[in-house]
Amino acid sequence: MADKDATFERGLEIRREMFGSAGAEQQTDNATDFTWPLQDMVTRYCFGEVWDRPGLDRKTKSMITLAMLIALGRPHEIKIHVRGGLENGVTKDEIREILVHSMIYCGVPACVDGYRAATEVLKELGLE
Numbered sequence: 001m002a003d004k005d006a007t008f009e010r011g012l013e014i015r016r017e018m019f020g021s022a023g024a025e026q027q028t029d030n031a032t033d034f035t036w037p038l039q040d041m042v043t044r045y046c047f048g049e050v051w052d053r054p055g056l057d058r059k060t061k062s063m064i065t066l067a068m069l070i071a072l073g074r075p076h077e078i079k080i081h082v083r084g085g086l087e088n089g090v091t092k093d094e095i096r097e098i099l100v101h102s103m104i105y106c107g108v109p110a111c112v113d114g115y116r117a118a119t120e121v122l123k124e125l126g127l128e
Contacts, residue, residue, distance in 0.1 A: 071105070079117045082122070
């Protein structure tokens with residue numbers, strides 16, 4: 001497994017702030033030899049590099065990420081990033097508006113899947 005340098009540690013910190021230890025240490029600590037490259041790249045590059053870049057705040061990045069995940073039809077990741085978005089200051093109303101906006105640009109089926117995923121998380125968190 002790769003060295004855990006400053007970029008990796010910063011990525012792990014951002015993952016922890018957004019998703020708690022379940023989305024940070026539990027992911028990297030439970031990685032196998034087979035899954036380690038994925039966890040290393042997600043932690044190092046996705047969070048340690050891209051999420052740590054200046055230029056856009058985390059709330060904006062969360063909103064953009066949700067919109068892209070809806071467009072891609074990735075309900076599992078939508079659920080994860082609804083939680084992360086809420087931690088980054090995205091409101092329930094803003095999540096709804098991202099979903100409504102996606103209906104026009106991504107299509108009704110993608111929007112419906114996004115609504116289902118987001119509603120499941122909002123219910124779990126007592127927000128719906």
